Amino acid sequence: MISVNVDLGSRSYPIFIGRGLLDQAGLLSPCLNSRKILIVTNETVAPLYLHQLRANLADTECYDLVLPDGEQFKTLATVGAIYDKLMSLKCDRGTTLIALGGGVIGDIAGFAAATYQRGVNYIQIPTTLLAQVDSSVGGKTGVNHPQGKNMIGAFHQPRCVVVDISVLDSLPVREFRAGLAEVLKYGLIRDSEFFDWLEQHRDGIESRDSNLLAQAIKASCEQKAAVVALDERESGVRALLNLGHTFGHAIETATGYGNWLHGEAVATGMVMAADISRRMGWLEDADAVRVKSVIRGFGLPVTPPAEIDESIYLNLMSSDKKVRDGKIRLVLLKSIGEAVIEENVDAGLLRATLKAGEALCES
Amino acid sequence: MISVNVDLGSRSYPIFIGRGLLDQAGLLSPCLNSRKILIVTNETVAPLYLHQLRANLADTECYDLVLPDGEQFKTLATVGAIYDKLMSLKCDRGTTLIALGGGVIGDIAGFAAATYQRGVNYIQIPTTLLAQVDSSVGGKTGVNHPQGKNMIGAFHQPRCVVVDISVLDSLPVREFRAGLAEVLKYGLIRDSEFFDWLEQHRDGIESRDSNLLAQAIKASCEQKAAVVALDERESGVRALLNLGHTFGHAIETATGYGNWLHGEAVATGMVMAADISRRMGWLEDADAVRVKSVIRGFGLPVTPPAEIDESIYLNLMSSDKKVRDGKIRLVLLKSIGEAVIEENVDAGLLRATLKAGEALCES
Numbered sequence: 001m002i003s004v005n006v007d008l009g010s011r012s013y014p015i016f017i018g019r020g021l022l023d024q025a026g027l028l029s030p031c032l033n034s035r036k037i038l039i040v041t042n043e044t045v046a047p048l049y050l051h052q053l054r055a056n057l058a059d060t061e062c063y064d065l066v067l068p069d070g071e072q073f074k075t076l077a078t079v080g081a082i083y084d085k086l087m088s089l090k091c092d093r094g095t096t097l098i099a100l101g102g103g104v105i106g107d108i109a110g111f112a113a114a115t116y117q118r119g120v121n122y123i124q125i126p127t128t129l130l131a132q133v134d135s136s137v138g139g140k141t142g143v144n145h146p147q148g149k150n151m152i153g154a155f156h157q158p159r160c161v162v163v164d165i166s167v168l169d170s171l172p173v174r175e176f177r178a179g180l181a182e183v184l185k186y187g188l189i190r191d192s193e194f195f196d197w198l199e200q201h202r203d204g205i206e207s208r209d210s211n212l213l214a215q216a217i218k219a220s221c222e223q224k225a226a227v228v229a230l231d232e233r234e235s236g237v238r239a240l241l242n243l244g245h246t247f248g249h250a251i252e253t254a255t256g257y258g259n260w261l262h263g264e265a266v267a268t269g270m271v272m273a274a275d276i277s278r279r280m281g282w283l284e285d286a287d288a289v290r291v292k293s294v295i296r297g298f299g300l301p302v303t304p305p306a307e308i309d310e311s312i313y314l315n316l317m318s319s320d321k322k323v324r325d326g327k328i329r330l331v332l333l334k335s336i337g338e339a340v341i342e343e344n345v346d347a348g349l350l351r352a353t354l355k356a357g358e359a360l361c362e363s
Numbered sequence: 364m365i366s367v368n369v370d371l372g373s374r375s376y377p378i379f380i381g382r383g384l385l386d387q388a389g390l391l392s393p394c395l396n397s398r399k400i401l402i403v404t405n406e407t408v409a410p411l412y413l414h415q416l417r418a419n420l421a422d423t424e425c426y427d428l429v430l431p432d433g434e435q436f437k438t439l440a441t442v443g444a445i446y447d448k449l450m451s452l453k454c455d456r457g458t459t460l461i462a463l464g465g466g467v468i469g470d471i472a473g474f475a476a477a478t479y480q481r482g483v484n485y486i487q488i489p490t491t492l493l494a495q496v497d498s499s500v501g502g503k504t505g506v507n508h509p510q511g512k513n514m515i516g517a518f519h520q521p522r523c524v525v526v527d528i529s530v531l532d533s534l535p536v537r538e539f540r541a542g543l544a545e546v547l548k549y550g551l552i553r554d555s556e557f558f559d560w561l562e563q564h565r566d567g568i569e570s571r572d573s574n575l576l577a578q579a580i581k582a583s584c585e586q587k588a589a590v591v592a593l594d595e596r597e598s599g600v601r602a603l604l605n606l607g608h609t610f611g612h613a614i615e616t617a618t619g620y621g622n623w624l625h626g627e628a629v630a631t632g633m634v635m636a637a638d639i640s641r642r643m644g645w646l647e648d649a650d651a652v653r654v655k656s657v658i659r660g661f662g663l664p665v666t667p668p669a670e671i672d673e674s675i676y677l678n679l680m681s682s683d684k685k686v687r688d689g690k691i692r693l694v695l696l697k698s699i700g701e702a703v704i705e706e707n708v709d710a711g712l713l714r715a716t717l718k719a720g721e722a723l724c725e726s
Contacts, residue, residue, distance in 0.1 A: 087514060090681055115505075116515065118517055118518055118596075119517065142481060145446055147451075148450060151450060152478050234481075318453055
């Protein structure tokens with residue numbers, strides 16, 4: 001088992017990474033405040049792993065809530081259902097919530113934990129690659145508003161994150177690839193050698209070699225932990241983790257939550273960010289082509305949906321959380337491995353990218 | 364103008380206390396992050412003070428949302444209406460929410476500010492005595508769940524609190540008295556001399572003498588600020604501020620939110636706490652009688668509603684936020700001016716108090 005520490009003073013916590021961790025009785029014990037636990041999961045994950053997890057919590061007072069599966073249920077109403085369950089069980093402030101599922105479950109259960117009785121303990125057990133390398137680490141919790149993704153939420157750090165690589169064996173290929181988008185992101189924003197390594201080991205990663213996956217997850221979690229430790233509440237550098245996300249959120253919102261997977265939208269969003277970066281004269285043409293080619297090589301989409309026109313993007317992007325005083329702020333690339341936040345994107349260049357379609361990153 | 368500082372490191376903020384502060388242009392400017400403001404108020408307060416406040420924010424991009432008035436609207440659905448307004452205005456993270464109203468408005472708007480885009484700036488302008496001396500200070504925000512008061516919420520500190528004593532001129536007598544319950548509470552839990560002073564100046568306070576009110580509000584805010592600075596997230600001493608609240612919440616919940624004012628329920632709850640404290644042999648009989656007599660002297664109720672029987676109390680109290688591992692924790696009095704948190708209240712003594720009715724604090 002590998003352990004990566006997220007260093008946040010009194011809110012520091014470990015990320016445990018390894019095979020078979022769901023079977024390790026005792027791993028969670030130090031992270032519980034009392035015997036009372038509510039596991040929040042969904043109807044896809046529950047048949048696979050709920051029994052296994054509960055078996056290792058046999059000496060606790062453990063309950064579960066199985067939610068419907070899908071981004072379209074990441075709403076305030078679903079959080080309300082968790083509150084109802086906690087109230088009906090008379091759960092007090094010593095209760096621990098366990099999020100067993102992908103990013104949606106982690107975000108919803110984390111937000112319920114952040115706000116039930118003004119904050120209770122929670123543990124993340126991510127069951128998708130995307131959640132393991134990104135959303136389960138760093139304390140961002142929340143739900144969607146009909147007009148914007150993740151618009152309602154709180155910062156609330158988990159007590160620990162348990163990444164059991166075995167769960168990836170059963171992950172559908174589309175979801176697996178969506179997770180790789182966030183892995184590639186760390187290479188693009190902070191670590192060109194990691195991007196090279198990913199490109200070189202594509203076949204092994206695609207075939208889910210355990211050792212390669214453990215290395216990729218560890219490197220991703222280390223990058224995320226380092227950024228979060230520098231800027232827990234996203235007043236600065238943490239915003240770099242949103243490479244591709246402003247475009248990606250617009251794609252997700254415009255196509256209806258759940259049609260594009262988050263990682264797929266981010267993948268295309270990163271190609272769009274690379275395209276603007278190229279048009280701004282920052283990213284070499286060859287590097288922009290390479291970004292698109294590596295992302296496509298991992299089976300991810302690189303062309304935004306044709307039905308979203310420029311005005312829809314601009315409207316959705318203007319309500320993005322990264323907006324300040326009405327200016328759209330974009331995370332762009334100076335080079336592969338170096339991202340920056342740019343406030344003054346020329347409207348003409350932005351329009352050119354929004355119109356480029358299949359010709360993104362191609363001069 | 365008096366200023367009391369709430370000392371919380373990087374989250375410190377001032378409480379401004381004085382007459383006519385709503386007319387002081389410029390007082391709020393240092394507390395705004397950007398020009399965009401949403402004032403959240405209710406249909407009772409809006410006709411009285413909204414125009415006045417907006418006149419002093421003339422150089423900002425200022426919007427307002429007028430909610431229905433009453434504790435029964437302190438719900439997740441009302442917070443949802445604030446999110447909808449913020450989204451429709453395309454408010455970004457630099458937006459400031461201003462809560463203009465009593466405790467209910469402050470709690471709802473504060474929770475919306477805590478959770479919109481994972482936290483935006485807010486300012487409290489409390490328009491009831493209760494909100495001025497208690498709920499606007501300390502960063503507790505939240506809404507009710509149908510099965511329990513304030514069960515959903517977050518800690519989120521305002522940037523400043525503006526206490527304009529002039530607004531008390533128009534406050535209905537029942538609400539004014541409800542606020543005095545929380546003022547009396549500070550004397551009971553921490554400051555016997557303040558309790559003496561309040562008893563001595565009852566007539567002047569009841570007639571709303573500005574100087575006496577300013578002194579009483581300042582002393583209350585200083586006590587609250589001192590306790591919050593010691594224990595922002597209520598892991599210890601801050602729980603003392605809940606004297607009378609466990610019983611009070613049970614009364615409010617059992618009678619339906621909005622029938623008993625919060626301060627009225629707390630007043631009766633403090634008499635119940637004094638009664639148990641007397642039965643435990645801590646509070647002298649004469650002091651228990653005095654507690655009841657002073658509270659009644661300020662026109663507050665001292666007898667719980669006859670229709671709530673013991674089993675209803677015990678059921679409601681068992682889901683109180685102060686419960687730990689199923690034990691009911693009560694704030695009780697060692698003497699007037701010294702409160703303690705007690706976990707091991709004898710069930711027989713508790714039952715005797717719950718049954719006492721009009722005979723509370725009378726041996």
